[in-house]
Amino acid sequence: MRPVGSKYLLEEPLGRGATGTVWRARQRETAGAEAAVPGQPGETVAIKVLKEELASDADIVMRFLRERSVLLRLTHPNIVRVRDLVVEGELLALVMDLIDGPDLHRYLRENGPFTPVAAALLTAQIADALAVSHADGVVHRDLKPANVLLKQNGGEMHPMLTDFGIARLADSPGLTRTHEFVGTPAYVAPESAEGRPQTSAVDVYGAGILLYELVTGRPPFSGSSALEVLHQHLSAEPRRPSTVPDPLWTVIERCLSKDPDRRPSAENLARGLRVVADGIGVHASSAQIAAAENVGALLAPDPAPAAVPGSADPTQVLPQGAGSFDPNAATSLLPHTGGPNNAADPTAVLPNRGAADPTAVMPPVPPGPPAPEEPHPWQSQLRAARDRNEQTQVQYLDPNQDPLRRRPQRQVARPQQQPPQPQRRAQPPQPQPGYGYPQQGQPQPQQYAPQPRPQQPQPQRYAPPPPQQPQAPQREPRQPRQRSANPMRIPGLGCLKGCLFTIIILFVAGWLVWELSPLQEWIGTTKGYWAQLSDWFGTVTGWIGDLGSALGK
Numbered sequence: 167m168r169p170v171g172s173k174y175l176l177e178e179p180l181g182r183g184a185t186g187t188v189w190r191a192r193q194r195e196t197a198g199a200e201a202a203v204p205g206q207p208g209e210t211v212a213i214k215v216l217k218e219e220l221a222s223d224a225d226i227v228m229r230f231l232r233e234r235s236v237l238l239r240l241t242h243p244n245i246v247r248v249r250d251l252v253v254e255g256e257l258l259a260l261v262m263d264l265i266d267g268p269d270l271h272r273y274l275r276e277n278g279p280f281t282p283v284a285a286a287l288l289t290a291q292i293a294d295a296l297a298v299s300h301a302d303g304v305v306h307r308d309l310k311p312a313n314v315l316l317k318q319n320g321g322e323m324h325p326m327l328t329d330f331g332i333a334r335l336a337d338s339p340g341l342t343r344t345h346e347f348v349g350t351p352a353y354v355a356p357e358s359a360e361g362r363p364q365t366s367a368v369d370v371y372g373a374g375i376l377l378y379e380l381v382t383g384r385p386p387f388s389g390s391s392a393l394e395v396l397h398q399h400l401s402a403e404p405r406r407p408s409t410v411p412d413p414l415w416t417v418i419e420r421c422l423s424k425d426p427d428r429r430p431s432a433e434n435l436a437r438g439l440r441v442v443a444d445g446i447g448v449h450a451s452s453a454q455i456a457a458a459e460n461v462g463a464l465l466a467p468d469p470a471p472a473a474v475p476g477s478a479d480p481t482q483v484l485p486q487g488a489g490s491f492d493p494n495a496a497t498s499l500l501p502h503t504g505g506p507n508n509a510a511d512p513t514a515v516l517p518n519r520g521a522a523d524p525t526a527v528m529p530p531v532p533p534g535p536p537a538p539e540e541p542h543p544w545q546s547q548l549r550a551a552r553d554r555n556e557q558t559q560v561q562y563l564d565p566n567q568d569p570l571r572r573r574p575q576r577q578v579a580r581p582q583q584q585p586p587q588p589q590r591r592a593q594p595p596q597p598q599p600g601y602g603y604p605q606q607g608q609p610q611p612q613q614y615a616p617q618p619r620p621q622q623p624q625p626q627r628y629a630p631p632p633p634q635q636p637q638a639p640q641r642e643p644r645q646p647r648q649r650s651a652n653p654m655r656i657p658g659l660g661c662l663k664g665c666l667f668t669i670i671i672l673f674v675a676g677w678l679v680w681e682l683s684p685l686q687e688w689i690g691t692t693k694g695y696w697a698q699l700s701d702w703f704g705t706v707t708g709w710i711g712d713l714g715s716a717l718g719k
C-alpha cells in the first residue's frame with residue numbers, strides 16, 4: 167500500500183485512463199481545512215493519480231492548483247464529488263468519492279443498448295449535472311460514457327459525471343505547446359475539431375453523442391482513423407436508427423447540430439428529455455404524447471453559454487493524418503504529432519492551433535510564456551501545497567537559528583570568541599549578492615536566490631544550505647604558531663617536558679658531585695662524612711700551596 171500525502175493510502179487500482187490511474191484508497195487521517203471533505207480515518211475513497219508526464223509539467227501543476235477551488239466546489243447529486251487535491255513531490259492526485267458501480271462504457275459493452283425511455287432519463291440526469299457546472303462557468307469538454315459512473319442504488323442506477331476539469335488540465339500549454347487538441351474523437355464537437363471558439367455547447371454535443379450511443383450501442387460517427395471521425399463530425403449527418411422514436415430523435419438531432427447556437431442549453435435539454443421520456447413510455451397520456459412531439463419548442467439554446475477561454479482560433483486546420491482509430495474503443499489517445507493512434511487509451515490529443523487555455527473560470531494565465539529561468543508566478547503556491555502534503559521534509563536551518571545549537575548559551579556568550587566576527591563584517595561586500603554568508607536580519611530570499619530577483623519571492627525553505635567555502639578567503643590569515651610545530655595539542659605535555667628537564671639537570675649535577683667531590687673516597691674508607699670533607703679540604707689547600715710555591719721559584 168502506497169501513501170499519497172500523509173492522509174491517504176492507495177490500496178488497489180480500479181482502472182487506467184489517458185490522464186492517470188484511479189485507485190481504491192483509504193483515508194489514514196482526517197484531511198485539513200484545504201480539503202472539501204475532511205473524511206474520517208478508515209473511510210474508502212477513489213484517488214485518481216495523474217500520469218507522471220502531467221504531474222511533471224509545471225504548467226499542468228499550476229493549472230491543477232488554480233483549479234483547486236473549481237474542482238472542489240462542484241457539488242451535485244450527479245457529479246462525482248472531488249474531496250481533496252494532493253500535490254506530493256512529482257505526484258498529483260484527485261481524491262474523490264468512491265462510486266460502487268461500473269462506468270457507462272463498460273455497462274454498455276456488457277449489457278447492450280438502453281431502451282429509449284431509460285436512455286432519455288439517464289441523459290437527463292447528466293444534463294442536470296452539466297447545467298449546474300455551466301452555470302458555474304465550468305465546461306467539462308470530455309463528456310463520454312467512460313466518464314459516467316453508474317452508482318448502484320438498490321436496484322436503480324444513478325449516473326455520476328466524473329473527470330471535471332481533467333480535460334482542462336490535460337489541455338494545458340505544457341501539452342498543447344506543440345499545437346494539439348485534447349478530446350476524444352468520437353465525442354468531439356465540430357467547433358472543437360476545427361479550433362473554433364468553444365462554449366458549454368460542446369458538452370451538449372457530447373451529451374447528444376452519448377444519448378445516441380445509449381439507444382444504439384455505438385456512437386454516430388466512426389471511421390478507420392481519428393481524422394475520418396473528425397471529418398464526419400464536421401460534415402456528416404447522423405444516421406437515424408429505426409428504433410429511435412421521433413421525439414427522441416428530435417432531441418438527438420438538435421444536440422448534434424453542427425451549429426453550436428442551435429443546440430439546447432443543458433437545462434433545456436434535461437427538461438426536454440424528461441418530457442420525451444414521459445411521452446414515449448407505454449403509459450403515456452395523450453397530453454404527454456403531444457408534449458413530447460412538440461419537444462423541439464423546449465430546446466432553446468443557452469443565451470449566455472459558458473465560454474472556453476483561449477479556444478478561439480479561426481486559422482485552425484485539421485491535422486494531416488492522425489493515425490488509425492478503433493471505433494469500438496470508446497476512448498483513444500492520439501499522439502501530439504499526429505502519429506499512429508493507440509485505440510486502447512482514452513482522451514485524444516490532436517494537433518490544434520487553438521484550445522490553448524481551457525481555463526473557464528479561474529484567473530487567466532499571465533499573457534506570454536515566462537522566461538524559462540524565471541520562477542513561475544504560482545510557484546510559491548505550488549511549494550505551499552507540496553509542503554502541506556509532504557509527510558517529512560528535511561529542511562535547512564540557519565545554525566544561528568537552530569535552537570539545538572543555541573542551547574549551550576555559555577559558549578555563545580563568551581566575549582573572547584566573538585572578536586573575529588566584527589572584523590569580517592567590516593569587510594566590503596563581495597560582488598556576488600546571491601551567495602553571501604547568511605546574516606541575521608537579512609531577508610531569506612536574497613540569501614538563497616541563485617539570481618537577484620527582489621520582486622519575486624523565492625521558495626527558501628528547502629533551498630540547500632549556503633556554501634560555506636566562499637567565506638574562507640575572507641578570514642584573516644592565521645599567524646603561524648611560535649610555541650610548537652606539533653599540530654597536536656597534548657594536555658600536560660609542557661609539565662612533562664619540565665619534569666624531564668629537571669631530571670636531566672639533577673642527573674648531571676649528581677654525576678659532577680660524584681666525580682669531583684670526595685664522595686667516592688669517603689664511601690671507600692668508611693670515614694665520617696665531615697672527616698673526609700676536612701681531609702679533602704686539606705688536600706686541596708696543600709695542592710694550592712704547592713702550586714703557589716712552585717710558581718714563586
Ligand SMILES: Nc1ncnc2c1ncn2[C@@H]1O[C@H](COP(=O)(O)OP(=O)(O)OP(=O)(O)O)[C@@H](O)[C@H]1O
Pocket residue numbers: 180181182183184185186187188212214246262263264265266268269312313315328329332497512513
Ligand atoms: N470515483 C470513482 N469511483 C470508482 N471508480 C472510479 C472512479 N473514478 C474512476 N473510476 C474507475 O476508474 C477507471 C478509470 O478512470 P479514468 O477516469 O482514468 O478513465 P477514463 O475516463 O477512461 O480515461 P480519461 O478520462 O483519463 O480519458 C474507470 O473505468 C472507472 O471505472
